[in-house]
Amino acid sequence: MTAVWRQLSPSAKVGFAMLAVFVIAGLFGPMVAPYDPTAIDLDHRFAGVSAAHWLGTDSNGIDTLSQLLWGARSALTISTTVVTISSATGLVLGIVAGWFEGATDEIIMRFVDILMAFPGILLNIAIVATVREPGQAVVIAALCANGWVGYARVARGQVLALRDRDFVAAAVALGAPSGHIMRRHLLPNVWGPTFVQLTFGFGTVIAIEASLSFLGLGPQLDYTWGAMLAQGTAFVWKAGFRGYVFIPGIAIMWVILGANLLGDGLRDYLDPRRVRRA
Amino acid sequence: MSLGSFLLRRLGSGALAILGVCVLAFAFLHLVPGDPIDHLAGGEVTPAQRAKLEKCMGLDESLPDQFLTFMGHIADGTLGHQCPDPANKPTVAARIAEVMPHTIALAIAGMLIAMLFAIPLGVLAAVRRGTWIDTFATVASLSGIAIPMMLLASLLLLVFFAELHWLPGPTETGVAALILPALAVGAHLMAMLSRMTRSSLVEVLGEDFVRTARAKGVTERRVIYVHALRNALLPVITVAGLQFGSLLSGAIIVEKVFSRPGLGLTLLEAILERDYPVVQGTVLVIAVIYVIVNIGVDIAYGVIDPRIRRA
Numbered sequence: 001m002t003a004v005w006r007q008l009s010p011s012a013k014v015g016f017a018m019l020a021v022f023v024i025a026g027l028f029g030p031m032v033a034p035y036d037p038t039a040i041d042l043d044h045r046f047a048g049v050s051a052a053h054w055l056g057t058d059s060n061g062i063d064t065l066s067q068l069l070w071g072a073r074s075a076l077t078i079s080t081t082v083v084t085i086s087s088a089t090g091l092v093l094g095i096v097a098g099w100f101e102g103a104t105d106e107i108i109m110r111f112v113d114i115l116m117a118f119p120g121i122l123l124n125i126a127i128v129a130t131v132r133e134p135g136q137a138v139v140i141a142a143l144c145a146n147g148w149v150g151y152a153r154v155a156r157g158q159v160l161a162l163r164d165r166d167f168v169a170a171a172v173a174l175g176a177p178s179g180h181i182m183r184r185h186l187l188p189n190v191w192g193p194t195f196v197q198l199t200f201g202f203g204t205v206i207a208i209e210a211s212l213s214f215l216g217l218g219p220q221l222d223y224t225w226g227a228m229l230a231q232g233t234a235f236v237w238k239a240g241f242r243g244y245v246f247i248p249g250i251a252i253m254w255v256i257l258g259a260n261l262l263g264d265g266l267r268d269y270l271d272p273r274r275v276r277r278a
Numbered sequence: 279m280s281l282g283s284f285l286l287r288r289l290g291s292g293a294l295a296i297l298g299v300c301v302l303a304f305a306f307l308h309l310v311p312g313d314p315i316d317h318l319a320g321g322e323v324t325p326a327q328r329a330k331l332e333k334c335m336g337l338d339e340s341l342p343d344q345f346l347t348f349m350g351h352i353a354d355g356t357l358g359h360q361c362p363d364p365a366n367k368p369t370v371a372a373r374i375a376e377v378m379p380h381t382i383a384l385a386i387a388g389m390l391i392a393m394l395f396a397i398p399l400g401v402l403a404a405v406r407r408g409t410w411i412d413t414f415a416t417v418a419s420l421s422g423i424a425i426p427m428m429l430l431a432s433l434l435l436l437v438f439f440a441e442l443h444w445l446p447g448p449t450e451t452g453v454a455a456l457i458l459p460a461l462a463v464g465a466h467l468m469a470m471l472s473r474m475t476r477s478s479l480v481e482v483l484g485e486d487f488v489r490t491a492r493a494k495g496v497t498e499r500r501v502i503y504v505h506a507l508r509n510a511l512l513p514v515i516t517v518a519g520l521q522f523g524s525l526l527s528g529a530i531i532v533e534k535v536f537s538r539p540g541l542g543l544t545l546l547e548a549i550l551e552r553d554y555p556v557v558q559g560t561v562l563v564i565a566v567i568y569v570i571v572n573i574g575v576d577i578a579y580g581v582i583d584p585r586i587r588r589a
Contacts, residue, residue: 113291114298118561119523119568123302125530126561129549130306207426211531214428215546233432233535237440249429256424 004269012265018258019202026076029069037062037070037223055247058228059235067223068247074224075255078136079205082143087198089144090151095182095190097152098159105156112153115146121208128217136219139212143205154197158190196267203259210252225252284580292573299565303558304348334361335554348558357562358555370559373544378563380451381540384532385525387456388464393518396468397511400475404510405502407480415472422469427528431462431535448537459536463528467521471514479510512582519575523568 008016040060049056055064097108115123127142128134134142162168162185171181206225212218213226214233221227225248232245323331332338336347351358357370368376403415438458439447446455482488483506491505492498530542537543541560548556 110291110294110298113295114302117295117299117569118302118565120527121530122527122561122564125545125549126303126306126557129557132552203424210426211428214426214531215534217549229426229428233428236432236436242436245429245432249426252426252429253421253424257420260420260423 007269009265009268011261012269015258015261015263015265018254019262022072022255022258023076025069025072027073029072033063033066033069035063035066037066039063056244058231058244062223064228064244064247067228068225068251070223071225071228071248071251074136074219074221075206075209075251078140078143078209078219079202079255081140082147082205083198083201085140085144086147086201087151087194090148090153091155091187091190091194093148094152094155095159095186098156098163099178099182099186108152109156112149115149118146121211124208124212125215125217128212133220134217136221139209139219142212143208147201147205150201151194151197154193155190158193159186162186162189192270196263196270199259199263199266201259203256203263206252206255206259210248281581285577288573288576288580292569295569296566299562299569300349300352301345303562303565304345306558306561331361352562357559360553360555370555373556374541374559374563377539377544378541380538381526381529381533381542382567383456384459384463384529384538384540385522387460388467388525388528389518389522390464391460392464392468392471396471397475397514400472400514401479401502401507403472403476404479404483412476415476419469419473422465422472425465427462427466427531428535430465431459431532434458434462435535448535449539451539455538459529459532459538462535463525463532466528467518467525470521471518474514474517475510478513479506482506482510485509516575516579519578520572522571522575523564526564526568 005013039062055068057063058067093108097105118126123146124142127145128138131138168181168185171185176185209218209224210226210229213224214230216230218224218226228248229245229252232248236242236245329338336344339347348358351370355371357374359369360367399415399418403412406412435447435458438445445458446452479502483502488501488506491501496505526541529540530545532538533540533542534546541564545557545560545564547553548560
């Protein structure tokens with residue numbers, strides 16, 4: 001682990017630090033949040049920065065800092081869950097498709113094709129739209145529904161390349177069962193690229209979740225970053241309240257930027273040729 | 279793989295994807311727990327009204343029959359009708375046809391703007407590698423990737439419409455009114471393409487034929503812009519084509535911010551009104567455009583570069 005850290009580029013370390021701040025804010029933020037993120041206080045709407053409200057209040061008088069910290073919790077919960085479920089599903093299906101080839105591969109990959117026929121967040125919107133008041137679980141399910149596809153494609157590609165390697169041929173010759181080969185020989189070799197993808201995935205999930213919340217299709221909470229952004233853009237015309245929109249905006253950019261910097265760095269670490277080319 | 283079998287295979291998988299999209303679009307309505315009639319009517323219906331609505335929506339038929347009806351509406355080009363009063367309302371297809379040109383125009387404008395900025399920026403960054411221009415390009419593309427589209431769209435509106443009065447604002451659909459939404463929708467692609475152009479050109483500049491050209495005494499300008507750039511742009515343009523669909527889904531958000539008529543706004547309104555035939559219709563149309571564009575790009579690329587056919 002320390003060896004990896006030493007070889008990472010400075011920008012990847014910055015990305016790691018940015019993600020670490022996000023994780024810490026998500027884990028401990030709600031504990032130190034000064035107010036309840038749902039406590040409406042109509043006497044103090046659109047308040048500016050003050051000692052009582054460090055980042056001011058929103059259109060309902062809710063403390064912005066508390067919203068931000070609880071929003072970090074929501075974003076962390078959703079992104080971690082979605083990335084974990086998606087990558088695990090994608091890894092298993094991708095390795096199975098690449099290893100068994102033939103009919104298994106065809107079925108899995110045609111299914112992948114169909115899911116990929118929906119551009120970007122369209123499938124997520126379509127799924128969330130079927131429920132009247134989507135909770136966090138529905139949003140997570142919608143994001144996982146096509147989230148695994150990318151992981152499956154990468155894992156399958158890796159396995160197709162690994163199939164012809166000598167250590168796999170040796171395992172087959174020794175009579176190792178498929179399950180053993182997939183678990184002990186293929187999985188460890190597919191894990192690297194998956195981890196890179198998983199890092200980028202954090203950014204993607206945050207962006208999609210924010211978009212869904214912005215469209216009013218997120219986990220019906222007032223304090224998700226997307227919902228804050230929707231509120232900020234709705235009131236962006238209101239003098240004195242313009243700064244509000246930047247608070248969730250910067251939070252979202254922070255995570256996406258951190259994920260991209262770390263993802264780029266990890267990819268370069270795993271494929272040093274890329275660095276020499278660049 | 280021969281060209282013929284490559285074409286057949288690609289078209290076949292495209293047709294299968296479109297069929298799958300139809301099944302999924304149909305399934306959304308039926309997978310959900312709860313009753314679409316309750317959603318539609320808000321739960322306050324008499325049994326007679328309920329029966330009438332069910333009949334209108336075809337929910338009294340068996341599931342396979344409903345699917346056949348659904349496919350029939352696709353085949354006859356109406357994409358279904360809106361209940362409870364189908365005769366006096368336009369078909370779903372008519373509603374979609376009315377707004378579709380706006381979304382297509384937005385996506386194409388977004389694509390043009392993205393390429394217009396991305397390619398020169400990427401080329402400059404590659405040619406002047408390690409200088410401040412390169413750093414600027416990196417920062418610009420990272421910001422383009424990270425900024426949420428709804429924030430960018432609102433900021434563009436705030437600056438260029440509300441403050442400077444340079445460009446038209448929400449709900450307008452003229453050519454000038456296309457600029458801000460197209461910038462918002464294309465920013466992400468712009469960032470992606472400029473990074474791709476840079477790395478692709480850097481790679482090509484290291485290849486043997488470039489060295490040969492330089493050795494022959496070709497001017498550096500000609501080496502970069504004629505010999506190298508042509509080769510470097512092929513993957514960039516392919517990716518741009520394949521990203522057309524992401525512009526369509528970006529349009530959903532941008533149309534909402536700008537209250538701009540289009541497929542996205544129609545979809546969002548239909549979702550809020552629980553108007554399932556319109557939801558299914560728009561989802562279907564967007565997905566089918568996406569599949570067709572992707573197959574087109576794939577085939578074009580496969581014809582140009584035979585190596586692609588093997589994958």
